[in-house]
Amino acid sequence: MKIGFIGLGNMGAPMARNLLKHGHALQVFDLSAAACGALADAGAAVCASPKAAAADAELVFTMLPAAAHVRGVLAGEQGVLAGIAHGVTIVDSSTIDPASAQEFARLAQANGNAFVDAPVSGGTGGAAAGTLTFMVGASEALFASVSPALGAMGKNIVRCGDTGMGQVAKICNNLLLGITMAGVAEAMSLGATLGIDPKVLAGIVNTSTGRCWSSDTYNPYPGIVETAPASRGYTGGFGADLMLKDLGLAAEAARTAKQPIFLGALAHQLYQALSASGRGGLDFSAIISLYERHGAQS
Amino acid sequence: MKIGFIGLGNMGAPMARNLLKHGHALQVFDLSAAACGALADAGAAVCASPKAAAADAELVFTMLPAAAHVRGVLAGEQGVLAGIAHGVTIVDSSTIDPASAQEFARLAQANGNAFVDAPVSGGTGGAAAGTLTFMVGASEALFASVSPALGAMGKNIVRCGDTGMGQVAKICNNLLLGITMAGVAEAMSLGATLGIDPKVLAGIVNTSTGRCWSSDTYNPYPGIVETAPASRGYTGGFGADLMLKDLGLAAEAARTAKQPIFLGALAHQLYQALSASGRGGLDFSAIISLYERHGAQS
């Protein structure tokens, strides 16, 4: 299958490589010549524009930082919609707000193309290993048509509903993740301050009603989960600035939909404060640093 | 073993029954004559005061609503400390603040007695079935000495550290539980407002990084988990006013220890608002009602 792929960053590049490994022919574009060169070495054809990458393709993927980039890549003069053949489907794996995804679907439809939102979870590790989860917003027929190609890059391909619902699933999950991680940070910090052994506390929580992924798999307290970023100085993992972006998308979607999100709005501000303190490049579990006590009288 | 048992409420009564079933002799006291009568029918000796219930006992249990009651039962003129034999241990399974537990241990010690904090989780169902979890604050030797009796009432008997640490484990777990439940309520409500099928969203969350007990076992959105209170009108389960009490204990412990708990303090206010609206008697997952939209323009 001939596939256009636009956006070869930390996530896009390994995803594109997995398509190549599964025997697809790739036409790639990225603003970075180095990123393009690396994919060329792996066998992809490098194109001069999104328009060129989309020309003759049977499927087009985009993997970009934010909705504004997707808009430019789709609708720009040298954009995908200018080059894509009638009837070809565009799959966007960027994490963006649902309303923008729905707007892009309308733009694509007006051009005679289908548009699928398919944001991912699993991080750069999952992208390299081909084990990503894809949360897909598409009709059942469209979902069936794009699933095989997605299967080359991920192992869980889940239809979440119609257009935009992939993004809804992603931002709602990450809204909850941002809250639970800060919640675990609070519970662990309070426990430690009150004198309990953090390992004992984590053991209790993980077998009780406080159990959650943020505690049992990715605990923010150092030394609890050996493989978690907290046990290696909060490096690697899912960056706090990315969590901040996703909470911002949730906040914006909630604002537009007039839906209160009390804890989510506060968690958003906490990650904002973490980022404002210069620690946005650390793993998001570094949110626990907001709860540290320095020089305080206890 | 002859055991004194003070406090025969919704939790204490079935706990006391399980001690009887395991062959212990019980001397019980409660302010409610009806509660005492029911235990008498089951074979317990009813006493006229905590002092009398503690006399000749080899072990004394207390299961009371709050620290003020424990203080009265221990230190009152007709209290446990006035009747208990030198060297006998007191086990308090009430949920109270850690500082009060530590204060009671000092009172007991001055009287020649050991004091163990052993709050429980598992609810009235676990109390009846004898499957409670006990979170125990005691030295290793003391823990070993009280474990057999606790084993008659629960299946997980966990030493959390020295005196007070059982309470710390309990309030830190429930702090996190209060946060995750409200967080799930937000994520489910936002998703539903944005148009995703709540069952699909729960499915995604439960296999992803937002996974938590509040979502996969006790989801607050109706119809997601058949056995959860949300699927039966928020009746039964763990009352919102009890969660409010536990968050209040966490807030008070954090205030005294000068430890920030941003989300916990906000969650505390949310459950307070739920209670203030007259819904404190519902299961705590009814917190999702704070996120409902009535007559709003969307």
Next chain:
Amino acid sequence: MKIGFIGLGNMGAPMARNLLKHGHALQVFDLSAAACGALADAGAAVCASPKAAAADAELVFTMLPAAAHVRGVLAGEQGVLAGIAHGVTIVDSSTIDPASAQEFARLAQANGNAFVDAPVSGGTGGAAAGTLTFMVGASEALFASVSPALGAMGKNIVRCGDTGMGQVAKICNNLLLGITMAGVAEAMSLGATLGIDPKVLAGIVNTSTGRCWSSDTYNPYPGIVETAPASRGYTGGFGADLMLKDLGLAAEAARTAKQPIFLGALAHQLYQALSASGRGGLDFSAIISLYERHGAQS
């Protein structure tokens, strides 16, 4: 002076009337024929489009609900920019986000026109009386050129800085207003619950460090300030949904600028909850209803 005026709603209509009273010739446009007719009766010339209203005008005013409307009125096919003469200034008194105001200034400049943001405070009463405050974002020269016309509609014409700074001043003031109003609601509600006479408490606060406009002029507790909406069932005044809109603008500006606003984000959610409960049409001081206790045990 011949002035184009687009947007004849609750605020725009009385503002336009004041321009007429000061002898200006008006070319007006609104989607509502009734609104146009009322202005025609007052002496304005009704036009068929923003483009027509701007044609031959020496100055153009816009007063619209949100940025999307301003964008349409300016840049649409029948928009102001299509009809306005080179060099004529556009003054937008809508409350919108600062970034959009700056974008509109660039659009205008590309068309050979200046654009001034001049949001107002003072409400419909101030609009009718000609006593509005205008918060103006414009160069000093531009400010000087538009001030006389603004003086026909308001009594405080304040230059806040260059383009967009009028909007910044407006949303920062209203962010603080939303916070102080909820803060006064909390302090008054807590005091009343604790047993102090609310009038006595307000008297203390108003002569002490808690003093603020939300307490001394617009107290949300009924019966404290006779002229405040709280003393007439929260009717009239500044609608809660308008406060919600302004807090949303502040939240969005803060999100984009990566600036934490802890209390503002929470206040935003509180007004959102008020609106979601169906009370968004009441005065914003009705936020105090979130603090009422019904059927709670105290």
Next chain:
Amino acid sequence: MKIGFIGLGNMGAPMARNLLKHGHALQVFDLSAAACGALADAGAAVCASPKAAAADAELVFTMLPAAAHVRGVLAGEQGVLAGIAHGVTIVDSSTIDPASAQEFARLAQANGNAFVDAPVSGGTGGAAAGTLTFMVGASEALFASVSPALGAMGKNIVRCGDTGMGQVAKICNNLLLGITMAGVAEAMSLGATLGIDPKVLAGIVNTSTGRCWSSDTYNPYPGIVETAPASRGYTGGFGADLMLKDLGLAAEAARTAKQPIFLGALAHQLYQALSASGRGGLDFSAIISLYERHGAQS
């Protein structure tokens, strides 16, 4: 008049001096010999215990850090109640929770004495100048009987209601103050980040609906109010740890009364975080430091 005075700290010492200046005879007690010595130099009789200071006194004042100290000073073996004559009134100017004040009144009454809560505002400057505000909880007759002595130390003597209502007034005012100060910090920080001149913004706010004492008299942004702590490195003024204490009293009173205080609970955590970062000794307007952006990408 012979007056007993217990507690000669930063506030108590200058208050006691003002009583001496007005011709009263003072019997003082403090744990610090240095503090006692300084008052002896000013003409007071130093006593060996609260009991001794209360003996023969016609009125007794206490000015102590917290409720636990007041309890000890009143009810200890060498306490005020052990030495005071029947019918003599005790005036406590400490800031404590209303419930404790009411408990102390009952203790005093059982001893044949009246107890008045009379917390102050005005700081050490007001204490030295004799210009404090006293918020008094007492019956009208009792208020009349203690007012003359209070008048030697303050210029506003306000009856807030019966016992405990002085404390209610104090903590409700300071709850609002803690909120408005953080709110001004947010509005000023957001404005500055968005590009407005902070002096211009403060000018707008101070003449508009955002107006409050925290903005017009004590603005937390440096350089806005010359006499405010913000313009001298946040030194002097009202310490952040004192604000933290008062917000803690409000939180505890609200928890006990089951009254939600959303913004207050969050403000409490913000001051807690400020204190935990080691800045609790600065003026409370240093809360603005939580909103600073370091190394953040904007």
